[in-house]
Amino acid sequence: MSGDKLLSVEHLTMQFGGLKAVNDVSFAASASAITAIIGPNGAGKTTVFNCLTGFYHPTHGRIALKSQHGTIELQNLRKHQVSARAKVARTFQNIRLFAGMTVLENLIVAQHNRLQRASLFSFAGLFGLPAYRKAEKDAVERARFWLDRVGLTSWADAQAGSLPYGQQRKLEIIRALCTEPVLLCLDEPAAGLNGSETAELARFLRELRDEHGLAILLIEHDMGMVMGISDHIVVLDYGRKIADAAPAVIKEDPAVIRAYLGEPEAA
Amino acid sequence: MLTKASRTTFLVPLRDGVLAGLVALVLAFPIVGLPTSETAHGLVLRPRIPEAIAFAVAVFLGRFALGVAEAGKPRPILLIALLVAIAAPFASAAPEFGAALAIGGLFVALRSALLAFPGVAGRISGGIRVPPVAIKRAPLVLLLLLVVLPLTPVIDRRLLDIAVLVLTYVMLGWGLNITVGLAGLLDLGYVAFFAIGAYAYALLSLTAGLSFWGALPIAGLCAAAAGLIVGGPILRLRGDYFAIVTLGFGEIVRLVAINWSSLTGGSQGIAQIPRISFFGLADFTATPDPGRRAFHELFGISFDPAHRQIFIFYVILALALAVNAFIARSRKLPLGRAWEALREDEIAAQSLGLNLQRIRLSAYAIAAAWGGFAGAFFAVRQGFISPESFSFLESAVILAIVVLGGVGSQLGVVLAAIVMIGVPELVRQLAEYRMLAFGVAMVAIMVWRPSGLISRREPSIRLGDAT
Numbered sequence: 219m220s221g222d223k224l225l226s227v228e229h230l231t232m233q234f235g236g237l238k239a240v241n242d243v244s245f246a247a248s249a250s251a252i253t254a255i256i257g258p259n260g261a262g263k264t265t266v267f268n269c270l271t272g273f274y275h276p277t278h279g280r281i282a283l284k285s286q287h288g289t290i291e292l293q294n295l296r297k298h299q300v301s302a303r304a305k306v307a308r309t310f311q312n313i314r315l316f317a318g319m320t321v322l323e324n325l326i327v328a329q330h331n332r333l334q335r336a337s338l339f340s341f342a343g344l345f346g347l348p349a350y351r352k353a354e355k356d357a358v359e360r361a362r363f364w365l366d367r368v369g370l371t372s373w374a375d376a377q378a379g380s381l382p383y384g385q386q387r388k389l390e391i392i393r394a395l396c397t398e399p400v401l402l403c404l405d406e407p408a409a410g411l412n413g414s415e416t417a418e419l420a421r422f423l424r425e426l427r428d429e430h431g432l433a434i435l436l437i438e439h440d441m442g443m444v445m446g447i448s449d450h451i452v453v454l455d456y457g458r459k460i461a462d463a464a465p466a467v468i469k470e471d472p473a474v475i476r477a478y479l480g481e482p483e484a485a
Numbered sequence: 486m487l488t489k490a491s492r493t494t495f496l497v498p499l500r501d502g503v504l505a506g507l508v509a510l511v512l513a514f515p516i517v518g519l520p521t522s523e524t525a526h527g528l529v530l531r532p533r534i535p536e537a538i539a540f541a542v543a544v545f546l547g548r549f550a551l552g553v554a555e556a557g558k559p560r561p562i563l564l565i566a567l568l569v570a571i572a573a574p575f576a577s578a579a580p581e582f583g584a585a586l587a588i589g590g591l592f593v594a595l596r597s598a599l600l601a602f603p604g605v606a607g608r609i610s611g612g613i614r615v616p617p618v619a620i621k622r623a624p625l626v627l628l629l630l631l632v633v634l635p636l637t638p639v640i641d642r643r644l645l646d647i648a649v650l651v652l653t654y655v656m657l658g659w660g661l662n663i664t665v666g667l668a669g670l671l672d673l674g675y676v677a678f679f680a681i682g683a684y685a686y687a688l689l690s691l692t693a694g695l696s697f698w699g700a701l702p703i704a705g706l707c708a709a710a711a712g713l714i715v716g717g718p719i720l721r722l723r724g725d726y727f728a729i730v731t732l733g734f735g736e737i738v739r740l741v742a743i744n745w746s747s748l749t750g751g752s753q754g755i756a757q758i759p760r761i762s763f764f765g766l767a768d769f770t771a772t773p774d775p776g777r778r779a780f781h782e783l784f785g786i787s788f789d790p791a792h793r794q795i796f797i798f799y800v801i802l803a804l805a806l807a808v809n810a811f812i813a814r815s816r817k818l819p820l821g822r823a824w825e826a827l828r829e830d831e832i833a834a835q836s837l838g839l840n841l842q843r844i845r846l847s848a849y850a851i852a853a854a855w856g857g858f859a860g861a862f863f864a865v866r867q868g869f870i871s872p873e874s875f876s877f878l879e880s881a882v883i884l885a886i887v888v889l890g891g892v893g894s895q896l897g898v899v900l901a902a903i904v905m906i907g908v909p910e911l912v913r914q915l916a917e918y919r920m921l922a923f924g925v926a927m928v929a930i931m932v933w934r935p936s937g938l939i940s941r942r943e944p945s946i947r948l949g950d951a952t
Contacts (some may be wrong), residue, residue, distance in 0.1 A: 271836060308836050317828035319822075320944045326819075327826040330835045344814055354946075362948065374948040397837055437906035464677035 223284070224249045224433045225270075225401055230279035232265050240276070241457040247401070247450070252427055252434045254444045257454035258477055263437045264311060266454070267403050269293065270435070271308045272300040283401065302331050307399035309390045311406050312439075317379030321370060321389055324378050325361035326354075327361040328396035333357055364392035368422065384415045395426075401433045402426070408440045416440060420447045445469065453477065498552020507543030513540040539582060547589045548931050551596055559600035566594035617648070623896055631802055635795040642794060649798050649866065651907045653859060656805040658886040658898035659812060660855030665884065666893030667821060668848035669828025670720075671728040674735025675883055678708040679852040680875035682741060682860025687755045687870055688748070697761050697865045701858060708857025711738075712850035720845045742872040753806050754871025761797060761865045769793035797866055804862060808855050809895055817945045824848050825945075882906075885923070891937025900938050 222421040232240040240262040247253040255263045268274040270281055272295050281292040283304050290304045300306050316324050326333070336353030337344075365371040368388045373381060387407060394402055404423075406440060408416045420443050426432045438444045444451065445465045453461040453468060453476040461468055466473055516755055518537030521528050550658060556564040570590030574583045634640055657679060664672045685704040689695040695703070719730045742749045749755065762768050763780050771788045773779040777832045780796075781788040782868065816820040823844045827832040835841055864870050890897030904926065 255494075263774075273836075297835040298840045300839050301836060304841075312834065314830045314833035314836075316826050316833065318829050318942065319825060320947075322948050323822060323825075323944060324945060326946060327822050327834070327839070330819050330823050330826075331838050334823075337819055344811075344818065358946070365948075371948070375944060387827070393837070 222248060224340055225284075225435070226282050227266070227270075228280045228282070230266065230269060230281065232269055232274055233241045233278045238337075238457050239268065240454075242279075243452075243454065243457070243459045245452045245459065245462055247433050247435055249400070249433045250431045251449040252423060252436060252447050254436045254438060254451045256438065256444055256451060257460075258355075260456075261454040261477075262457040263406060263454055265457075267308060267405055267435075267437065270300075270403060271306060271368070280318055280366065286398070301397050301399070305400045306403065307394035307397045308403040309394050309405055309407060311392050311409065313383075313386050315378040315390060315393070317377070320375050320377060321365070321378050321381070322361055322374045324389060324393050325364065326357055330355045330358065336347040351448070355367070360396055364395055367473040368392055384411055386420075387411060387415075391422075399432070401435060403435045405437045406439060407436070408438055409445055416443055419443070423447055437460060443485040468470045494553060494556045494558060498549050498556060501552050502545045502549030506541045509544035510537070510541035513537040536582065540585070543582075543589060544587055547593055550767075552592050554593070554597035554600050559597040560569060560950075562646045563594055563597040563601055566590045566597060570594055594681065603635035620818045627896075627899065628806075635798050642791060645791075645794050645798055646909055647910045649794075649801055650806050650910060651902050652798070652801040653863060653866075654883065654886060654902040654906045655834070655899050656801065656808055656862075657856065657883045658890065658902055659805065659808040659895065660852050660859065661883050661887050662893060662895070662898060663812060663824075663848055663852040663855070664886050667816070667828065668824040668845055670845060670849065671724065672731045672849070672852070672880075673728050673877075673884065674731035674733070674738075674880055675852070675856055676698060676877070676879040677735040677738035678712060678856030679860040679863065679879070680738050680872075681708045681711050681853075681859030683864040683870045683875070684742065684755070684860075685857065686861035687758045690759045690865075691755065691757075696765050697759070697861070698765055704861035705854040705857040708860065709850045709854035712853030713846065716846045716849040716853075720849065732880075733879055735875075735923050738782070739872050739875050742875065749872075752872055754869060754873070755864075756869045757869065758864050758868050760868060761793065761794065761800065769796065801862055801866075804858055807886050811851075811855075812895065820847060822945060885927070889937060891934075891939040893942060894937060894939040897937050897939035 225247040226244075226246050227246065230240055230243045231238060243262070243266065245253070245255075255266060256262055265274065269276045269279075270292055272292065276293050281291065283290045283292055283306065285304065291298060292306065293303055295304060316327060319327070333350075333353055337350045338347075361374075362371065365374055369387060369389075370385060370392070373385060378386070381389060387410070391402075391404065391407060407423075408419055411419060412471075423434055423436070424447055427434060436444070436448065445468075448465050451461070451463065451465055451468045452459060453471070453474050455473075459471045460469045460477055463471070514534075514537050517540055518532060518534050520531055520533060522531050523529075550562050550566060567590070570587045573586035573590060574580075576583070631648075631652075635645055640648075657675070661672060661675045664675070666669045682704040685707040686697065686700045689700040689703060690697070715734050719727060719734075722730060743752050745751075746753075760769065763783065767778040767780045767783040768774070769780045769790075769792055771779065771781075772780070779788070782794055812821075816825075823834070823839050824847075826837075826839060827841060827844055831841055863874070867874075882905065886898055886901040889905065890899070890901035905923070909922065934940070
């Protein structure tokens with residue numbers, strides 16, 4: 219954890235009426251690292267994600283992402299710009315696929331902006347010019363690469379909504395990856411997965427970190443998985459940050475234990 | 486004493502029948518029982534109480550028979566219902582009543598036949614599966630038929646007229662399918678763009694002297710511009726709210742056409758709109774204006790008034806095919822996929838970098854442009870337009886064609902347009918029952934094919950394709 223923080227969140231506050239769902243939270247995430255955000259239900263984890271990805275505009279605070287073109291302030295971007303400009307991709311707690319479209323189409327849509335440029339905003343595409351055809355071929359190859367990685371290739375032409383639950387989770391993650399993100403935000407990716415699927419997911423996330431140098435931000439309730447793969451854990455409770463350290467330290471942190479288990483009986 | 490079996494076989498249907506009969510009586514009393522008629526002394530009420538009661542009794546009998554059939558005695562009911570259906574037209578003194586009785590009898594007979602022979606019922610209600618090959622080949626066969634249609638001797642002027650009308654609705658249905666089917670936006674005011682295109686051509690040709698071919702692109706552009714202007718602010722709205730605003734927009738355009746008399750001629754409309762020419766080269770007249778050529782002279786054939794009509798037919802066929810080709814192509818483009826993605830899940834789509842506003846606006850404006858083209862064609866074909874042609878009912882009919890055909894399905898739209906426009910035109914005698922047939926078709930579709938006649942979605946790309 220050197221000074222090369224890819225993402226730094228500073229004094230983030232999100233207020234809904236009288237409720238501060240996120241209250242003065244600061245943390246950082248590095249490239250080639252998995253940062254987990256944990257906390258009891260209602261701690262504000264998903265709200266942090268929504269602020270990061272343009273779905274909410276924070277009341278206060280700054281979310282800075284380093285990119286080749288200097289620092290981008292995410293809090294000023296609109297939803298679609300977060301992916302298009304800042305290269306931040308996300309998945310959702312309740313899977314959001316394009317259920318009526320095929321698996322491959324889901325992955326092609328994720329590459330919309332690149333393809334739209336290649337098709338010269340549809341004009342070249344309408345007449346099937348070679349430059350566009352090549353771009354589309356590349357897009358399919360990128361999709362195939364990720365399909366192969368997670369073993370979904372045989373499902374490529376199936377309707378996304380018809381996939382088993384575990385496969386839908388995988389598809390949502392690789393769809394986010396098809397946008398070629400620098401930061402991947404996963405909102406409870408292991409929810410609803412069985413033991414072996416969770417282990418497979420953990421392995422996949424580690425590979426993404428190690429081989430692709432991706433920064434991963436992870437909300438997760440499965441503590442076994444969080445402790446196993448995270449480089450760094452941020453703990454939220456009632457919208458406030460109560461701990462921020464390596465997994466081994468978090469396990470022993472009295473504030474974290476209190477947040478999860480409550481006050482110990484007077485002894 | 487009644488046994489338990491006969492209670493459920495007869496008493497329950499009896500109760501249902503009485504209830505249905507009472508409801509029918511309440512409805513029939515004002516509608517059937519109290520008709521007014523125009524006389525020299527003004528409007529006079531001529532009560533038809535016995536007829537109203539007869540309708541209620543018929544409804545009671547029908548419901549009772551259905552109930553008994555459902556309770557396990559379909560075969561005798563089938564027999565009786567068939568006899569009623571056959572006898573009714575001869576026996577009854579009032580022809581309307583006889584017709585109603587016959588239709589009711591047929592319905593009961595059909596239902597009890599399905600119950601009596603469940604094997605058949607299963608095969609039918611299991612979905613009349615159109616084999617994929619048929620769907621694949623159908624467009625080509627249809628197209629060939631259409632191309633040679635005007636040249637075959639079976640076609641007369643009336644049939645050709647109907648074909649042109651159906652094709653106009655097919656084109657409108659396809660155009661609307663871009664917003665409703667692909668982008669998932671419920672547009673209840675599509676006729677507004679049709680109207681804008683029609684008025685654009687009428688005014689351009691009358692004031693600026695533009696020919697149809699010169700005015701056509703401008704009419705489309707006008708409609709697209711209207712789509713952009715209206716769509717900009719309203720595409721922020723979600724689902725139902727969007728639908729209501731488009732409904733309002735449709736009405737606004739019609740009201741502007743009525744009230745801006747100096748430009749649009751008000752409710753009188755615009756007449757004497759210049760007719761179509763053969764690509765500007767020749768006119769379809771027996772005696773061309775000085776300096777112009779006539780079509781039959783150009784080709785050295787004898788004059789026939791049908792020439793223009795046949796040409797009109799090919800023009801609308803070409804326009805409709807252009808829409809179809811555009812949709813087929815754009816579905817495979819990033820833009821088309823983005824439309825569908827936003828329809829499926831707008832939140833996920835935006836998280837992937839899709840600009841909701843811009844993509845939806847493009848769908849709305851492009852559909853508007855096609856509507857404008859269709860409008861210009863309508864104006865040149867009719868030679869006369871008035872706000873009456875652009876009422877909300879038209880939007881509803883176009884939307885019904887899209888929904889009945891199967892949202893997003895091209896072939897479905899064709900079938901639905903034939904059923905909804907072509908068939909009623911063919912059997913003009915039954916024009917009064919058009920709305921009834923409309924309702925029956927809608928209910929039937931809702932019950933048996935809730936996602937439209939053809940609901941198969943062809944993937945826009947397959948993994949094998951690119952290799």
